[in-house]
Amino acid sequence: MGDQQSIYSLIEQLRQQGRKGIAMLLDPDKLRIEELPELIGQAHSAAIDLLFVGGSLVMDPDFDQLITRLKALTRIPIVLFPGSPSQVCPAADGILLLSLLSGRNADLLIGQHVLAAPVLAKSGLEILSTGYLIIDGGRPTTVSYISNSSPIPANKPQIALCTALAGQQLGMKLIYLDSGSGADQPVPKRMIKAVRKAINIPLIIGGGIRTPEQALDACRAGADLIVVGNAFEKDPELIPQIADAVHKASMIDVDQL
Ligand code: 1GP
Numbered sequence: 001m002g003d004q005q006s007i008y009s010l011i012e013q014l015r016q017q018g019r020k021g022i023a024m025l026l027d028p029d030k031l032r033i034e035e036l037p038e039l040i041g042q043a044h045s046a047a048i049d050l051l052f053v054g055g056s057l058v059m060d061p062d063f064d065q066l067i068t069r070l071k072a073l074t075r076i077p078i079v080l081f082p083g084s085p086s087q088v089c090p091a092a093d094g095i096l097l098l099s100l101l102s103g104r105n106a107d108l109l110i111g112q113h114v115l116a117a118p119v120l121a122k123s124g125l126e127i128l129s130t131g132y133l134i135i136d137g138g139r140p141t142t143v144s145y146i147s148n149s150s151p152i153p154a155n156k157p158q159i160a161l162c163t164a165l166a167g168q169q170l171g172m173k174l175i176y177l178d179s180g181s182g183a184d185q186p187v188p189k190r191m192i193k194a195v196r197k198a199i200n201i202p203l204i205i206g207g208g209i210r211t212p213e214q215a216l217d218a219c220r221a222g223a224d225l226i227v228v229g230n231a232f233e234k235d236p237e238l239i240p241q242i243a244d245a246v247h248k249a250s251m252i253d254v255d256q257l
Contacts, residue, residue, distance in 0.1 A: 021049035022246040025229030046243035054081035056142040085116035094126035102133040103149025131167025137183025157194035176204040183208030189221040196222025212245035219249035
């Protein structure tokens with residue numbers, strides 16, 4: 001990390017200042033190294049706060065090369081968002097250590113973490129312990145299939161609330177509600193609000209966000225950090241539009257909405 005601010009303190013600082021953050025999700029299988037300078041230029045212009053890198057399936061053998069190249073191009077913190085322990089790369093700045101709290105698959109709750117622990121300990125990566133909840137976004141996504149777990153139904157905010165609260169009580173530092181990459185429907189506002197009221201750690205929302213309005217809605221409902229992948233890949237003009245919407249969203253008391 002060198003003299004860089006820690007990723008967690010950056011997220012906390014945003015919250016304390018009543019600001020919202022935006023993370024651009026980069027899927028290594030969809031990126032070409034030669035496209036990176038332009039993409040990172042767009043991320044800088046839009047003041048993207050964090051770069052998330054990873055996916056449920058990463059088939060690109062040059063994952064490490066991609067991270068190293070990214071590191072040379074930007075000071076935006078690079079956070080691994082791993083689908084498996086093979087996506088641990090010490091050249092990044094941090095890693096979301098995801099525990100899939102919405103599922104009952106012991107391997108994704110703790111098993112893979114045990115296997116990855118010695119490698120992570122030596123990696124120097126900032127470890128961000130994250131309670132990860134998959135929310136039904138209207139169709140099966142890669143993550144729900146690969147994880148062999150059912151998502152939380154979108155009309156059951158109480159289940160999400162209790163699960164997120166349990167994650168906080170277990171000592172997790174972040175909660176991430178994800179309706180999965182390319183979801184038809186993003187996480188419902190009602191669910192975000194219910195979870196926001198129950199926890200006091202930062203809340204990340206992603207999956208299926210395609211418009212500035214959807215990003216703004218999630219922020220107004222209580223998200224601290226919005227993650228967008230697909231929409232930015234398909235239409236780079238959305239990068240400044242969605243980033244601006246997130247940065248303009250001010251802290252609003254969820255009770256008043
Ligand atoms: C998926 O939350 C991320 O895990 C982002 O989803 O690609 O649909 O933006 P999208």
